[in-house]
Amino acid sequence: MGGQYYNSGVQHLSDFSDADMVASLVKADAALFHYRDYRSAVRGIMNSAEMPHLKRASYVPDTRDFVAGSLTYAENLIEYIVFYAIVRGAADMFTAGDYGVAVIHNYIWGNDRTTHSAMRLGPGARSEFMSPDEVSSAGGAFQGIADEMLSEDHPPAPIDELDSLR
Numbered sequence: 827m828g829g830q831y832y833n834s835g836v837q838h839l840s841d842f843s844d845a846d847m848v849a850s851l852v853k854a855d856a857a858l859f860h861y862r863d864y865r866s867a868v869r870g871i872m873n874s875a876e877m878p879h880l881k882r883a884s885y886v887p888d889t890r891d892f893v894a895g896s897l898t899y900a901e902n903l904i905e906y907i908v909f910y911a912i913v914r915g916a917a918d919m920f921t922a923g924d925y926g927v928a929v930i931h932n933y934i935w936g937n938d939r940t941t942h943s944a945m946r947l948g949p950g951a952r953s954e955f956m957s958p959d960e961v962s963s964a965g966g967a968f969q970g971i972a973d974e975m976l977s978e979d980h981p982p983a984p985i986d987e988l989d990s991l992r
Contacts, residue, residue, distance in 0.1 A: 831903035854907035879981040883988035931965030933972040941965035
């Protein structure tokens, strides 16, 4: 999960001091503490969307695909730590046949529309960051959904099934 982040200016993660990292983790822990459960944590991620159609929570029972997120989440190390902590915690509930992927990808801003980082989930209660070679293609898993959400013809109706999922 390397890269550059805001920390008294833009700084590469490898240049963060130990004190900077501790401060970032303390802030991330404080943010996580405010969520009572995974559903409220996912809702927090979705609430970052700058417009209703830029967030999504949906489940397809036939394929057992759950997609949740925001196209305008954050570009800050603390929020990234919070995101991956939520995802890793949810993966603890996976059964032996469950798997997935979590991605932080810039689908909108600037010319740098790349995958920042990605995590493989499963099988079962496992999670690990993907290698740099795998990360480069992970954002493509959600490109079709992002394209639909960013339709220039007319914004799609928001899809938010989070509260109805059990």
